[in-house]
Amino acid sequence: MVVVAILVAAGLILVNAIYVAAEFAAVSVRQSRLRQLADDGNPLARWLLPHLDTPAALDRYIAACQIGITISSLGLGAYAQATLAVWLAPWLASLGGLQPLAAQSTAAAIVLLSLTAAQVIFGELVPKTLALQYPTPTALYTLPPMIASLWVYKPFIKWLNGSGLLLLRLLGAPQQAHRHIHSPDEIELLIAESRDGGVLEPDEHRRLQRALRLNLRQARQLMVPRTKMAALDVETPLEEVTAIVADSPFSRLPVFRDSLDNVIGVLHTKDLVQWLVTGSHPGTTLAMLIRPVTGVHESVTADRVLRHLRERRSHLALVVDEFGGTAGVVTLQDVLAEFLGDIGDEFKAAERAPESIGDGQVRLPGSMSVNDAATALGTVFETDAATMSGYVTAALGRMPVAGDTATIGRFMFRVERVADRKIDSLIALRLPAENGADQ
Numbered sequence: 001m002v003v004v005a006i007l008v009a010a011g012l013i014l015v016n017a018i019y020v021a022a023e024f025a026a027v028s029v030r031q032s033r034l035r036q037l038a039d040d041g042n043p044l045a046r047w048l049l050p051h052l053d054t055p056a057a058l059d060r061y062i063a064a065c066q067i068g069i070t071i072s073s074l075g076l077g078a079y080a081q082a083t084l085a086v087w088l089a090p091w092l093a094s095l096g097g098l099q100p101l102a103a104q105s106t107a108a109a110i111v112l113l114s115l116t117a118a119q120v121i122f123g124e125l126v127p128k129t130l131a132l133q134y135p136t137p138t139a140l141y142t143l144p145p146m147i148a149s150l151w152v153y154k155p156f157i158k159w160l161n162g163s164g165l166l167l168l169r170l171l172g173a174p175q176q177a178h179r180h181i182h183s184p185d186e187i188e189l190l191i192a193e194s195r196d197g198g199v200l201e202p203d204e205h206r207r208l209q210r211a212l213r214l215n216l217r218q219a220r221q222l223m224v225p226r227t228k229m230a231a232l233d234v235e236t237p238l239e240e241v242t243a244i245v246a247d248s249p250f251s252r253l254p255v256f257r258d259s260l261d262n263v264i265g266v267l268h269t270k271d272l273v274q275w276l277v278t279g280s281h282p283g284t285t286l287a288m289l290i291r292p293v294t295g296v297h298e299s300v301t302a303d304r305v306l307r308h309l310r311e312r313r314s315h316l317a318l319v320v321d322e323f324g325g326t327a328g329v330v331t332l333q334d335v336l337a338e339f340l341g342d343i344g345d346e347f348k349a350a351e352r353a354p355e356s357i358g359d360g361q362v363r364l365p366g367s368m369s370v371n372d373a374a375t376a377l378g379t380v381f382e383t384d385a386a387t388m389s390g391y392v393t394a395a396l397g398r399m400p401v402a403g404d405t406a407t408i409g410r411f412m413f414r415v416e417r418v419a420d421r422k423i424d425s426l427i428a429l430r431l432p433a434e435n436g437a438d439q
Contacts, residue, residue, distance in 0.1 A: 016123035023065035024131035025139035220298035223328035265290030366423035389423035
């Protein structure tokens with residue numbers, strides 16, 4: 001009798017474990033993985049997909065799990081108290097000389113505590129952990145009992161879901177179904193956890209993190225600034241243009257009339273080569289070879305710049321400031337470099353990288369973006385400046401000269417070289433905790 005009661009209790013805990021595993025697996029499994037298995041001929045995956053592919057279907061699936069968990073838990077408690085506690089009470093009375101009422105109360109307490117521990121460990125924690133670690137196989141293996149449960153609990157699911165939605169409506173709470181969606185911040189946390197767990201390499205983590213932050217970076221933070229633009233005056237003779245293009249590392253050059261604030265088009269080196277190959281027809285001018293140029297405002301985010309370039313099938317866009325003047329140019333390569341890292345080629349050298357020079361000091365290029373510098377230094381900088389030159393110059397409050405120092409948060413920055421009225425390189429030194437505030 002006692003053995004049978006223990007086996008029944010163990011069976012009810014197992015039933016509870018199946019429902020718990022099914023619930024956590026259902027909300028954790030990737031539908032893309034299930035579709036792949038279904039396309040490969042897995043019958044369980046084909047059977048499971050219709051129950052998870054819509055929020056309403058997933059709600060019914062979760063409701064069946066919760067009903068099963070509740071029934072098995074209540075059944076376990078009632079059955080154990082009616083069998084195990086009844087068997088244990090006389091044994092406690094004979095062993096400890098307890099009064100019948102005290103023996104019954106003690107037996108009920110012992111059975112309750114024992115079953116609670118067993119239920120939490122074997123019916124909750126273990127299946128939950130397995131379902132979160134192996135969501136796909138868990139979801140597939142728990143499907144057959146879940147299909148039967150969906151059929152048995154169907155009238156209860158409809159009534160309970162309807163009652164719950166009505167109560168939420170009365171409370172003014174928004175009606176939201178279970179969905180397999182994550183916010184960008186949650187995705188970033190998942191990526192960080194994958195890196196910490198050894199699934200992602202540090203470089204892969206940085207690329208994914210940068211891709212998620214494309215909507216935070218503006219065109220002015222990605223562009224080649226006006227002072228570094230390689231551009232052509234529309235009145236330049238094509239013979240001189242040929243020499244300029246030969247010395248330039250760029251394949252597309254903006255063309256302006258009178259000043260850089262009046263860019264009228266862009267010269268593609270391929271068009272110039274075609275002109276040379278076809279015989280260099282006399283009378284041809286630079287204005288006849290240029291292509292239209294598209295423009296974006298300097299505040300436009302990187303993801304919108306990318307969409308803008310793709311829609312117009314262009315690799316270069318003019319960046320315009322709030323006064324309508326030319327702030328710089330941004331290329332498709334600039335946007336890609338934001339999450340792939342700097343891309344050099346055989347004609348254009350890669351950007352200078354941070355350099356450790358000992359004693360905890362790091363040499364940074366002044367043209368380095370603030371975000372990249374923060375990543376290299378292991379901190380976060382709150383600023384609207386695009387480059388470290390602009391950031392440190394703003395902290396100084398005046399034009400920099402070599403030897404100037406500025407303390408920002410936990411770092412002291414020393415200007416090493418200045419060129420063309422901007423910082424060419426600087427030295428960063430992390431200060432002790434008591435000498436600066438965390439960023």
